[in-house]
Amino acid sequence: MTLPDTMRVIEISEPGGPEVLKSATRPVPQPGPGQILIRLQAAGVNRPDALQRAGSYNPPPGASDLPGLEGA
Numbered sequence: 001m002t003l004p005d006t007m008r009v010i011e012i013s014e015p016g017g018p019e020v021l022k023s024a025t026r027p028v029p030q031p032g033p034g035q036i037l038i039r040l041q042a043a044g045v046n047r048p049d050a051l052q053r054a055g056s057y058n059p060p061p062g063a064s065d066l067p068g069l070e071g072a
Contacts, residue, residue, distance in 0.1 A: 003028055003037070009066050015055025021067075043068030 011024045031037045049067035051057035059065055 003039070010068070012053050012065075012067060016053070018053075020053060038071070040068075040071040042072045044070030044072075046070065 005028060006025045007028050009024050009026050011022050013020045013022045029037065045067055046069065048057055048069060052059065052067060
């Protein structure tokens with residue numbers, strides 16, 4: 001399967017309400033040793049994502065800075 005070079009994401013531009021969520025394009029990440037890359041059709045946004053948006057939660061070291069911890 002051929003993957004595109006870029007992906008659409010929602011970024012948190014700064015702490016705040018829903019208005020700080022911005023659509024952006026990023027390069028598709030390259031998996032490292034022992035990792036796989038999956039194509040998401042949808043991502044779930046839940047409490048940790050809302051706390052991250054509000055500036056009350058930092059993702060763990062090495063985790064993505066993008067909201068959407070669950071995917072399908």
